[in-house]
Amino acid sequence: MGRIRLLDDNTINKIAAGEVIERPASVVKELLENSLDAGATDVRVRVGGAGKERIEVSDDGHGMDVEDIELAFKQHATSKLSKIEDLDVLGTLGFRGEALSSIASVAEVEVSTKDKKAGIGISLKIKGGNILQKKEVGRETGTTIVVNGLFADIPARLKYLKSDRVEMSHIIQVVTERALAYPKVAFQLHNEDVEVLKYARAPNLIDRMTDVFGRRVTKEMVLFYETDKGVKVEGCLAKPALTKSTTQDLHIFVNNRPVASKEITAAIEEGYAGLLMRNRHPVGAIFIDIVRKWIDVNVHPTKREIKFAEIKPLAKLVRKAVAEALGNVDIIPESRPVHDDAVPVTAAHVGAKKKPKKAAASSAAQTQIIEDEPPVDITEEGMLPRMKVIGQILDTYILAQSGSDLVIIDQHAAHERVMLEKLKRSEDKGAKAAQNLITPVPLAVNKREGQLIEHYRHIIEDMGFKIEPFGKDTFLVRAVPVTAGHLESESGLMDLINELAELGKARSIEEKRDDIRHLIACHSAVRAGERLSMNQMRRLIEEMHGIDSPYTCAHGRPTIIRITEKELEKLFKRVV
Ligand SMILES: Nc1ncnc2c1ncn2[C@@H]1O[C@H](COP(=O)(O)OP(=O)(O)OP(=O)(O)O)[C@@H](O)[C@H]1O
Ligand SMILES: [Mg+2]
Structure with a gap:
């Protein structure tokens, strides 16, 4: 007796409809979720051509019987829901009865499965909704689904797929998210014959986190747990020293479902x-368990969005859980050894003193006027006018006086421009602008990051990096470009590597080089939100005098604005 039923029209009309298969990773997501719903304890994903050619997901779940196998590919056929009210008590990831039929409409699908109660297994080949073959097979309990030639007959969809690297990184993200949500399930991911991910069954979340994020990051994580009527919030987050420039490594789960939520983030x-610097984001995972009828998962067909009946009390609980956990630990970043020829951040060639350690919790709204030193004249020949540094505001802008004008410099934008020009100059000279690190920096990377390093290694090595594999999931950085600055630290390097993932769109190798040069300049530059000494500010201005176009940053935004005496007088209504 099969499990699957067709939904009635009333229920169908209430289910968020729409296309769920956009790319190979969407197929992997749907098949993985079906395996998990079937109670699998071991799920294996094998893709060919980053999923564009072939995707295979096999599991040891409860399988399907002869009655179910055909029904499973019909629209609105599901074993997980029979009426819309069931959504309030839904315990599965799927409920629409749409995924398999959507996949079979855009690819050729082969399924082989054996129900745990059946004596023999059954296999089915289906394409465009038509059954091509159905036969009995001998196999273990469980299901294997193979999807061949995704979008092969739909050129319009095919052309929106990105490079293998980009598609693969989406697949890795999908598997990683499910692996975090189901620590007790073993996961494997292979691309062609290369093992990309392998997570053994873990007894608890921490062990799985260690597998996913690496020991270095997990060691720096704090645990949190809070409950309130009908809601439980728990998880692990890295201390502020280990933040990232994107939210890619902040995973949010609601009732074990990975979701995107601006409010929870x-x-x-x-x-x-x-404790977070501007534009920095936490690393970790948060699991929210909430009474099912307080959320609506039926908002978007991909189920990536969720509507909460009441977001405010939930957000408050999350905030409290995180704040308390972080308040209980030592959040000052560990100091790391500085090598002898360290190049200070704002003055690569003038031999300034070492960069002072950042204050861990500098208030963003603070104004820093340094009074212990009088403003100093900087006299230069170049295009920029003479400037007298007055101080820094918001840890982001340098205030200076030029003649009778007030000058405001965006410290990050200005320094980025300086770094970019230096990098270009040393490349023009043909010399690799490398400086060896006396203490090489080990980078513990995850699979996605490792792939990015391998992919871009030849380009970034041309720009002065020396990077080599160093054991499992680790690379050793032996040299960095002379402009390095922030890139001398592990976290600066990891940020750069993570942003390489966003370069997929650049077409030619020259464009890629250009983008990477910009990224290196950006990541080596002093950041917004970083407090600078008077000397550092003066040297930054000195360096701006030495370059050709100091007035705009690499992206064309202004680095300097000027308020004239006249404008000030007008503002204060001294003149009209
Ligand atoms: N790996 C599997 N093991 C056992 N049964 C499966 C498996 N994959 C699919 N099924 C059965 O096929 C049905 C249809 O799957 P499909 O993914 O199309 O819909 P769904 O999971 O019910 O809902 P959704 O469209 O939201 O994913 C499921 O309800 C389930 O009964
Ligand atoms: Mg499903």
């Missing part, structure tokens, strides 16, 4: 209360 970041 904001609540987590508020929990860090001023």
